[in-house]
Amino acid sequence: MSFYKEHYDVVIIGGALAGLSCALQLQQKGIKDILILEKHNLPGGLATSYVRNGIEIEATLHEMMSIGTKEDRLKVGVFFDEVGVDIDWLRVPEAYRFVRTAPEGGKPIDITLHSGFETMSKEIDAQYPGWGPKVLKFMELCNTVYNSMNILSVTPMSKVQMLLKHPDFVKTAGYTATEVMDTFHFPKEIEEILTPYWIYVGNPMSTLPFTIYAFLMADYFRGGSYVCRNFSHEMSMKLQRKAEENGAQIEFCQEVEKILVKDGKVYGVRTARGDEISCDYVVSAAYPNKVYTQMIEPLEEVPEGAVKMINGRRLSVVPVSVMMVLEGTPEEIGIKDYNIFSGDTMDTDKIWENYHTLGPYRYLTSICLNLANPSCTPEGYTQFSITALPLPEAFVNVREEDYFALKRKFANDMIDTYEKTTGIRIRDRIVEIEVSTPMTIAHYVGAWKGCIYGYSHSIDDHAVARLQMKEEDHFIEGLEFAGAHSISGNGMGPAVTNGRAAAKAIFEDLEKRGQMDAYKQHPAAADAMKEGAAS
Template sequence: MKKYDAIVVGAGNGGLSSACRIAKAGRKVLLIEQHNLPGGVASSFRRGRFEFETALHELAAIGTPEKRGDIYKLVNEDYGVDIKWLPIPDLFRSIHMDDDGHVIRDFTMPKGRKAFTDKMEEYAPGNREAMSKFFELFDECEKALDYIGKSGGNPDSKVLRSDYPNFLKVGAYAPMDVLKALKFTPDAIRIMGTYWSYMAVDMYRLSSIFYLMMVGSLVDGGAFIPEHTSHEMVLGLLERFHDFSGESWFNVKAEEILFEGDRACGVRTDHGTVYSDHIVWNGNPSMAMANCIPAEVIPERELKLANARKFSARMSVVYVGLNKTAQELGIKDYNIFISPGLDTADEYKRVGKMDKIRSTAALCYNIVNPKIGPEGTCQMSFTMAYSKDVWGDVDVDEYVDLKNEKAYEILRLYEKATGCTLIPYIEEIAVATPWTFCRYNMCPEGGVYGYEASEWDNCMARMMSIANDNKIKGVKFTGASGPRGDGYSESLITGSMMGGMVLGEIAREEKEGK
């Protein structure tokens, strides 16, 4: 009988991070992955002479040698992965287009507080004061979260009230409330809201704290990508996991979590059964509870929680390799958010239908990494998120045609917005839809962002409920469905956190002589 201290199912960002955390502490860990590659969405794939990044747009929290960010600290320093991070020059360019395809607004925001504020003043005058308060609030939130972290999740409410009052005040609100309270003008709010699509929840329902942390840390520290795609990062994590004596099985599908009474005791896979009292599941809890966990061990509250939640963004990505350089094509920006520039709540509704594509986050990797592909070429991706399972209605025999139609729309959108011509230069093209993410990530409806981190279930509320969640005995969920919500950084940190909780339980049980 193969018995491990912990079994981690799924080698996505969250699973790898949990696996590293537990194995690094000297525990015996088995990592199981249904595909032949680690990473989940964090991967790369080859087409012809190109290698495409699958998912990552940018990572904040890398920081500078003077002030290292949380992800650098975790991945490079704590886990010891050797990755070169390439800085992204500007934060973003955003182009708003009307129904007829005319550009209404076009703005490019730089990193650095002063540069960001100056540029904001240029596009939306009268916001200096608001910007300065915004950064002050960000500083306070960052310190408050640091304090809460250091208190082990049990902060002294007196300290919070005296040292971090603004943090507490904005904590229960949405970014829209906070931006209005800071007296940003409507034009400035539009610019400040650009990043909403990274969270895939409109500015009325997000947690303002998570929003502030994302925008603030990007403005301060800038954004980065690994030199050789996400695949480099996840391979680095896997390598370290092996260095920590972790064992990994690929192409092995976990079919069921086994229980002894109401306590998990192992995993049945399509390659035999393995045993452990601690299972970390890097997959969606709703899917797991419906298919891989016996109903009788699921506490009613967990079932209710899953029923109460909504799935987050369902992704679609068009990847193209072009046989001209970015310079030849006139492409100057790494990332451009193209949208109608509507209010984010309206935009959220609009992407709940299979309408003509009007918004995308477009990337040209060569701007940041001129050596990413062969000479004389460049590679791009175009991402769009759906707020409902609209691809679920598509007929399997119409799928290819629809993929091509949507790819064409998204490429034309970019061409119109920027004046750059792409289509004649396509040497390789691949289109991922929500179905693709269903296939590779087993996520409901192709929603790689887990559950919508909004309103009652926003990340602050989840973080404050950690002790109540994960009540199936011996099972912890990691990844995008975790307390910190979606995104690479969040999954990596959640992974570490869940790994830490497992270590705590093992130590406690050892002490109790179990």
């Protein structure tokens, strides 16, 4: 008796957004024999929720990007439409409110920006008269780079073509966000106002590639951002259901312990339960660090280059989140904004240094879900979270007997800082409170060192370079990666892109071997392949 088929074309390790999107993309081209093995007992990874005393609590740190409006669909929105995943999106009302307390002898900043390049530049102009047009130019540059990035990530191009068609992208590719922003000679306050989203890619501005920064700014300010009516769990469940309808097998509570390799080629996986499952391809959401140091069996199959790659690259941030249900409506509490970035400085190098410690953290992002999704709590309550994103190094010496105290320290510190910076009092209203840490992530999701953002988006690990080095970063035949650790990096939108990229790598490999036909199990697939080749 067995719970599995004798063989699968593709085994996907991890049923989160990347793994599910990979399955859907594979199915688009007719590959049907897919098994998804998920460690937890539900899909989505971090795109999930949990219930406390009847109230469902969102577990993600922030909203979904790259969806766009019905009229101006962005990349992920287009993909969901194509595969027939219909999610009840609710648009987040503003981009962010930014509150930076006054430095000694200086002035505080308190500004709220909404999506739309013109809108946000006017909002800045209202506080800093005369600067609006230049901010608009800056945002247009971000948008040009964003458009180029979307095209270039799927369409290979010669250098000359690139230069002709995507000059801004080419010219800014070698520079950091700070370097490009400096050329605009904004007043310091405007630079600060344009900086808060840096934390969504987890790298200080001084070493963050402008390309990545531009992508983020253009995506959020052009398309706005979205949350699901039934929490992120809705998105995860709908992706799962579609993948199952298309024929994928999904099994929960199955942690994959080993990836079986012979003569440089993958031939299966083994689960913690002991099931050995045969397959041609493995797509891993487990980090390369874990795969190349623990999971490949035998480990001798791991080439030296793979180890150097994971040792050279730096891991990005881990989350510390205080998630609360508060007594009272947002109005009663005095919360007017969905998203507030707050702190006493916007110097990202200083914040980065601070994020190497266990706090108190100087820079916080807070989210009041009710202001995007009023139905997220029963009447009279508010769902509210505060997050900091420190580095995993800060946690290596934490002892288990101190863990509960550490969680409470985080919560106390973060609530204090939030209350002081914003003047909003929340402490006396707590109905439910949970503190999630990198250990929480490691426990539920299994992510290496509790990392949610993959590798640092720094200039020496530039996404453009990752794309160019795709071939040389590929070490074991039949093994692809799909997660925040892949080329496009972190975030729920990029997770979908990363999953699709892994599927594409499998198509390319099958094409190369002339085996695509053998995998296609329905007639439409042949046409789909032709279309794919043509584009």
